[in-house]
Amino acid sequence: MGKTLYKKVWEAHTVSTLNDGRTQLFIGSHLIHEVTSPQAFGMLRDLNLPVKYPHRTFATVDHIVPTESQQQPFEDPLADAMINELRSNVEANNIQYFSLNTGKQGIVHMVGPEQGITQPGTTIVCGDSHTATHGAFGAIAMGIGTTQVRDVLATQTLALSELKVRRINVTGKLQTGVYAKDVILHIIRHLGAKGGIGYAYEYAGNVFDAMSMEERMTVCNMSIEGGARCGYVNPDQTTYDYLKGRAYAPKDSEWDEALARWESYRSDADADYDDIVEFAAEDIEPTVTWGISPDHGVAISEPIPDPEKAETPEQKASILEALEYMKLPAGTAPTDIEIDVAFLGSCTNGRLSDFREAANILKGHKVAEGIKAIAVPGSQITAHQCEQEGIADIFREAGFEWRHAGCSMCLAMNPDKLTGDQICASSSNRNYKGRQGSPTGRTILMSPAMVVAAAVKGKVTDVRTLNA
């Protein structure tokens, strides 16, 4: 029996077996940001421990950064205290910091790949659940808590239990208007928000083979919304082409050695999986959420569910709670839902290809009257590229606010928030109650293309009909 990439990388990074039976796993790259690291540095100070491998930790600032102006000091004194704390911690410990004035700042899950820190066959952690994003490169990448951030800083290792591996095959041809975001929303809808607990997801099949690195990142990013702590795609030429020449990628003769090593980590053809599921690409439509959990999804042509038709009492309760919060009657057609806000950005869909695709659709249209539409590149590098390619201007001309890099309206830690019970068409990853900053705010997750279509029409819209 062959091995999966997960198994091979796990074995290569195993340091020891701990008394309680867990594995002590070596962590190759550690990413930190301002929200979950300050307490960890505090714990280190209390224990009087140094950072063991400072050159394997990389920092940036994202969650609290205001996107209208990155000028410091920030207006919010709490946010300002957090960025200052991060700065003093990285300075005191000699940690590479992609700060606001480097031109390289951005959402932590964009910075790692952009800099070439995210590489195949490595282990990557960050005190942030969307670390799963980095699995797109064939890495074991997962979110951790702050006490674990302390453990990594102090020892570059973690006490972990090995996960099972589920291979998710998506084969066939995606319809026009169906994007990576729709693929992952479709998978989560069918496997459930807790379907992935205990598993790493391996995404395989010709649909993922054909995807760009940015699309693979969109998919892996939302593994966590499906309950899987990490998700990955086996590395291939697409991966290597993306990495070549990036700041932290191997150079010269090291490149060829790295390539051979990366190839060796790919899952074997006869690898042993704990589970295998299949999806047909043809069955995937543009997909949107209608409720308060990422698995509350429907195809754009379907009505939102009727609690009376639920299969289990648990499902019925979940639908009733969601419909009540969303203030939507059962059976509503998604395309009848009017929106107040359109948000394009986040670590799921804040990359150059997302803005390119969205700009293509948006060109020649205007944001509907009364809709607040904001476009927020995920990193300063992406922001710069969008300016250079004229993408930013397309958004501005259409009536979008074009912002600076950060997490923005994905979560409520900076000034970008919903108010009251506003409905937001959002390219982010979470539609939880209150997620976008108002305790009664409502989120509808969708692809970037669908976000701009919604912005133009003022309601949830099948992007395939916009220019038809």
Place this chain on the structure above:
Amino acid sequence: MAIQPITTLTGKAVPIAGADIDTDRIIPARFLKCVTFDDLAEGMFYDERFEKDGSSKNHPIDDPKHAGASLMVVGPNFGCGSSREHAPQSIKRSGFQAIIGSSYAEIFFGNSTGLGMPCVSADPADVETLANYITEHPQTELTLDLTAGEVRYGEHRLEINMPEGPKEALLSGRFDSIQELLDQTAAIEETAAALPYI
């Protein structure tokens, strides 16, 4: 690190209804603007417990009949979403010692274990029976016995389980793994040396 075995916990419980309670609901993001965990208790379940003007929504946590509860009984997939350790920290700092449910998001589970706050699992229907029982008999003292793998309440007994590794870590009092990790310095350096990218 001090060794504090966690074997048996006794106390009253509060039921928190609903599946897929995410960490944004446990601790809304605006409470994360802090550089220590010290003051997190006040944010726990804030938007579920209080109206915008601060008036109470009469959440079970604030129901006087559950005052002083140290165990939380929850629905499936509890703690999903963000990795924020602020979530279990806020629960622990509010005086809870353990969580009884049917399933947990993994990062939340690991964070809680690391804090010495067990998240034990039982059959979903049995957890619901327990939650209903507590609602009707809020004064009941529960005994969570990790060694025996059960929760005892009234005349009843609920079988619970927990994966071996974390359970062993709690029972032996070694749930804070830092010392054990630090002890392996030589092995850590050896592993690093064998990985060309380090």
